[in-house]
Amino acid sequence: MLPPSVGDMDVTVPTAELAETAGNAVRVLSGRVVDPVLSGLLISAESDGFVLAGTDRERSFHARCPGVTRRGGRVLVPGRPFAETLRALAEPEVRLAVEGARLAVRTAGGRFALPLLDIDFHPGVDEPPQVVGTVAGSVLAAAVPPVAAAASSDETVPAFTGIRVRSEGERLVLVATDRYRLAVCSLPWEPRRGGLDVLVPAAVLAETARQVRGTSRVSLHHTAGDAERVALTWLESTVTSGVLASPFPDEAKFFSAEAECSVTVRADVLAASVRRVAPYAGPYSSITLEVGDGEVWVRGSDPSTGEAEERVEVGICGERVSRAYRATYLAEALNAYGEATIRFGMRGIRQGSIITAVDARPGGIELRYLVMPLVPR
Amino acid sequence: MLPPSVGDMDVTVPTAELAETAGNAVRVLSGRVVDPVLSGLLISAESDGFVLAGTDRERSFHARCPGVTRRGGRVLVPGRPFAETLRALAEPEVRLAVEGARLAVRTAGGRFALPLLDIDFHPGVDEPPQVVGTVAGSVLAAAVPPVAAAASSDETVPAFTGIRVRSEGERLVLVATDRYRLAVCSLPWEPRRGGLDVLVPAAVLAETARQVRGTSRVSLHHTAGDAERVALTWLESTVTSGVLASPFPDEAKFFSAEAECSVTVRADVLAASVRRVAPYAGPYSSITLEVGDGEVWVRGSDPSTGEAEERVEVGICGERVSRAYRATYLAEALNAYGEATIRFGMRGIRQGSIITAVDARPGGIELRYLVMPLVPR
Numbered sequence: 001m002l003p004p005s006v007g008d009m010d011v012t013v014p015t016a017e018l019a020e021t022a023g024n025a026v027r028v029l030s031g032r033v034v035d036p037v038l039s040g041l042l043i044s045a046e047s048d049g050f051v052l053a054g055t056d057r058e059r060s061f062h063a064r065c066p067g068v069t070r071r072g073g074r075v076l077v078p079g080r081p082f083a084e085t086l087r088a089l090a091e092p093e094v095r096l097a098v099e100g101a102r103l104a105v106r107t108a109g110g111r112f113a114l115p116l117l118d119i120d121f122h123p124g125v126d127e128p129p130q131v132v133g134t135v136a137g138s139v140l141a142a143a144v145p146p147v148a149a150a151a152s153s154d155e156t157v158p159a160f161t162g163i164r165v166r167s168e169g170e171r172l173v174l175v176a177t178d179r180y181r182l183a184v185c186s187l188p189w190e191p192r193r194g195g196l197d198v199l200v201p202a203a204v205l206a207e208t209a210r211q212v213r214g215t216s217r218v219s220l221h222h223t224a225g226d227a228e229r230v231a232l233t234w235l236e237s238t239v240t241s242g243v244l245a246s247p248f249p250d251e252a253k254f255f256s257a258e259a260e261c262s263v264t265v266r267a268d269v270l271a272a273s274v275r276r277v278a279p280y281a282g283p284y285s286s287i288t289l290e291v292g293d294g295e296v297w298v299r300g301s302d303p304s305t306g307e308a309e310e311r312v313e314v315g316i317c318g319e320r321v322s323r324a325y326r327a328t329y330l331a332e333a334l335n336a337y338g339e340a341t342i343r344f345g346m347r348g349i350r351q352g353s354i355i356t357a358v359d360a361r362p363g364g365i366e367l368r369y370l371v372m373p374l375v376p377r
Numbered sequence: 378m379l380p381p382s383v384g385d386m387d388v389t390v391p392t393a394e395l396a397e398t399a400g401n402a403v404r405v406l407s408g409r410v411v412d413p414v415l416s417g418l419l420i421s422a423e424s425d426g427f428v429l430a431g432t433d434r435e436r437s438f439h440a441r442c443p444g445v446t447r448r449g450g451r452v453l454v455p456g457r458p459f460a461e462t463l464r465a466l467a468e469p470e471v472r473l474a475v476e477g478a479r480l481a482v483r484t485a486g487g488r489f490a491l492p493l494l495d496i497d498f499h500p501g502v503d504e505p506p507q508v509v510g511t512v513a514g515s516v517l518a519a520a521v522p523p524v525a526a527a528a529s530s531d532e533t534v535p536a537f538t539g540i541r542v543r544s545e546g547e548r549l550v551l552v553a554t555d556r557y558r559l560a561v562c563s564l565p566w567e568p569r570r571g572g573l574d575v576l577v578p579a580a581v582l583a584e585t586a587r588q589v590r591g592t593s594r595v596s597l598h599h600t601a602g603d604a605e606r607v608a609l610t611w612l613e614s615t616v617t618s619g620v621l622a623s624p625f626p627d628e629a630k631f632f633s634a635e636a637e638c639s640v641t642v643r644a645d646v647l648a649a650s651v652r653r654v655a656p657y658a659g660p661y662s663s664i665t666l667e668v669g670d671g672e673v674w675v676r677g678s679d680p681s682t683g684e685a686e687e688r689v690e691v692g693i694c695g696e697r698v699s700r701a702y703r704a705t706y707l708a709e710a711l712n713a714y715g716e717a718t719i720r721f722g723m724r725g726i727r728q729g730s731i732i733t734a735v736d737a738r739p740g741g742i743e744l745r746y747l748v749m750p751l752v753p754r
Contacts, residue, residue: 081656081682088653102683110650110687112657273487276465279458280489305458306479310487 006119007073008098011045015094018052018065019086021237024211025054025061026083028204028239032056040076040117041083042125043096043103045069053125054079055240059204060125064236076117077103085112128231128238129223133191135172137215137234139363143174143185144209146336146367151202152178159246162199165220165230167191172220175251176202181329182352182370183336184251187363189220196222198230199244208232208239254352254370259345261291264315264358267337270344273298273310274334278327280308286374287330290322291346300327321346323353323373333371349373383496384450385475388422392471395429395442396463398614401588402431402438403460405581405616409433417453417494418460419502420473420480422446430502431456432617436581437502441613453494454480462489505608505615506600510568512549514592514611516740520551520564521586523713523744528579529555536623539576542597542607544568549597552628553579558706559729559747560713561628564740566597573599575607576621585609585616631729631747636722638668641692641735644714647721650675650687651711655704657685663751664707667699668723677704698723700730700750710748726750 025041033039033056042053050067054060075098085105086094095106102113144163152160164175172189175182212218212234221231221240231240274287281287282302290297296314301307323346333355334342340361345354352370361367402418410416410433421428427444431437452475462482463471472483479490521540529537541552549566552559589595589611598608598617608617651664658664659679667674673691678684700723710732711719717738722731729747738744 078682084656085653085685088656090649107687109689110653110685112653112683112685114683115681272467276462276487276489279461304492305455306489306491308462308487308489310484312486 009045009073010070010097011050011067012093012095013067015089015091021052021063021065022083022086025052026079027207028059028061029054029056037117037121039079041079042076044074046072055125058242060240062125062238075103076119076122077114082114128221128233128240129229131192131219132196132222133189134217134219135189137212137218139187140218141209141213143187143365144205147174147176147183147185148202148206149332150181150183151176158244159248161202162244163202163205164199164248167196180372184368186366199248200230204241257347257351259347261318261321261346263296263344267334267342268339270312271331271334273312274331277308280305281327285327286324287327288324291320325373329371333369385448386422386450387447387474388427388444389470389472390444392466392468398429398440398442399460399463402429403456404584405436405438406431406433414494414498416456418456419453421451423449432502435619437617439502439615452480453496453499454491459491505598505610505617506606508569508596509573509599510566511594511596512566514589514595516564517595518586518590520562520742521582524551524553524560524562525579525583526709527558527560528553535621536625538579539621540579540582541576541625544573557749561745563743576625577607581618634724634728636724638695638698638723640673640721644711644719645716647689648708648711650689651708654685657682658704662704663701664704665701668697702750706748710746
């Protein structure tokens with residue numbers, strides 16, 4: 001028996017746009033599903049439009065694409081091969097047509113026929129929950145990556161793989177930590193109704209932020225209750241994700257203590273120095289920042305690899321202290337600030353050092369980054 | 378006791394040039410040495426110049442660099458860290474100075490100190506053997522990569538990891554095969570004395586060809602005898618390698634049979650089609666080229682991944698045949714010809730298909746490529 005399709009679809013679509021949408025869908029869905037039906041993309045062609053959708057039960061993707069429908073229908077095809085086939089094509093338009101147990105992607109001189117999956121077993125893609133507010137696409141795209149980079153990819157402690165998204169009036173606050181560093185980003189948003197305080201998987205939020213780059217407004221959706229979910233919608237696209245149910249620390253307590261020493265420096269200048277010294281940082285990858293008069297010495301040493309030190313000119317306020325950091329954490333924290341001038345506040349040896357930008361960032365984004373020093377052995 | 382250095386070297390060198398030379402040295406030497414002394418680079422500063430050298434016993438590297446010697450000396454330092462340190466520096470000049478048991482790489486604001494290795498245990502780098510001929514750098518750089526790509530990286534059969542370099546009067550012939558394909562490149566050279574017929578490790582020849590790109594002339598050196606070696610020298614650089622002692626098949630016999638069908642097509646057009654169809658080629662990665670009237674159908678199919686076919690317009694001479702090839706081998710063979718128009722000659726099912734360029738290639742390079750079809754199961 002042929003896997004059922006509904007109707008025998010025949011549509012013509014612009015290749016590049018469909019390829020991008022299919023690629024976006026595949027990147028949102030985790031690809032670690034056991035059930036092949038969940039690796040499929042639902043393709044629906046109706047007279048009023050063309051829709052691509054998919055779900056891995058935790059996340060789902062739904063987007064409309066332009067297209068001219070000759071005959072309507074709905075099919076389920078393997079997602080990744082469909083996206084890769086489209087991406088490789090140079091023709092401006094392709095025709096999608098159901099032919100027996102295949103969906104054929106047809107070009108002037110070619111035919112790429114994907115097996116149909118059994119659409120009856122697909123759970124379908126839910127409607128997004130209700131809108132709780134909106135945010136500018138460019139602001140979300142800039143705010144999420146440095147926060148997502150501070151999250152952990154170790155899923156044994158799920159809370160640390162998430163980004164806490166919390167509304168505070170006209171501001172939306174994103175927080176992530178892997179215990180060794182913590183990033184907090186506050187950005188402007190327009191709340192619609194109620195508040196928001198959810199823990200969203202960092203990977204899906206990072207991928208969605210990448211996709212909304214060129215968009216003017218992104219809507220945030222949320223429903224509490226049994227199946228707590230969040231969604232982001234923009235233009236004709238929707239990404240939905242389940243939320244993490246883990247408790248998440250309140251970040252405010254980590255920022256209470258005053259800095260003993262505050263260093264003002266361009267983030268990229270200090271980051272470049274850290275990068276050069278890092279190969280000398282030894283097996284524990286330990287880089288020391290030693291504050292002198294108008295300068296910071298960036299140091300690394302190890303009996304077998306040798307020693308390196310570089311002097312970076314900085315502004316100083318407070319005591320002359322010295323702190324060691326893991327090279328990669330320090331470099332990633334600094335990279336989050338690009339070429340901005342930062343204030344690097346060193347506090348007690350068991351308290352995180354706090355990085356903030358000296359000048360306001362474009363889009364009203366405020367990023368605070370906390371990186372834990374290494375306790376001397 | 379400190380590892381000995383000879384003299385206490387103090388030189389100033391242009392950073393970018395030294396970084397490039399040190400990087401070249403590290404890439405030529407295999408990095409799989411057990412003895413740490415062989416992972417070292419010998420640095421010699423004399424009043425008349427500055428030399429970087431190294432050997433892993435199979436291969437060796439020797440190059441002069443510009444530099445101003447304040448105090449002469451010779452040291453041995455770990456090669457890869459030295460190259461990486463230099464590559465990361467932005468200053469136009471660095472100073473290298475022996476300080477105790479360290480070689481310090483000094484910039485205006487920084488010091489990177491590498492441990493000295495014991496120079497007394499280093500075997501030293503031999504002089505290159507005698508010159509047997511010269512070749513244009515750009516010609517060698519263009520000729521070697523497609524041949525090297527046909528060699529195997531499986532060292533259990535050493536012969537197939539090599540490129541046979543053989544002189545035939547005014548031509549130099551490079552041959553490599555991994556049994557599934559065979560590449561033969563003939564290029565012009567200027568012989569000096571005697572002939573040349575050696576099997577050189579493909580990896581070292583490919584890396585050297587990359588380094589000689591911008592050079593006008595490259596000299597080939599060879600000595601037979603107990604320690605048979607080849608060397609390439611250009612400008613102030615020398616790369617030496619031991620030769621492989623394995624027997625290598627004579628390629629002429631593979632090219633004797635006539636083609637049953639000869640297809641004329643632009644290599645990149647056919648390659649692009651193969652790339653698009655390849656995801657459908659199934660577990661054996663099998664792509665069929667089926668010759669029709671003025672066209673070739675590029676086909677792949679598999680019960681689970683579906684089917685794909687593309688029509689490519691071609692010129693035909695001879696019978697209408699059909700042959701299957703492994704997708705990667707076919708793509709690599711076509712890629713070797715870039716945008717050139719090729720003649721693709723299909724022969725008997727157990728004979729390789731032969732690819733040649735229709736028009737003469739720049740630099741007098743002639744490339745013939747043989748790719749074995751898959752025998753139908």
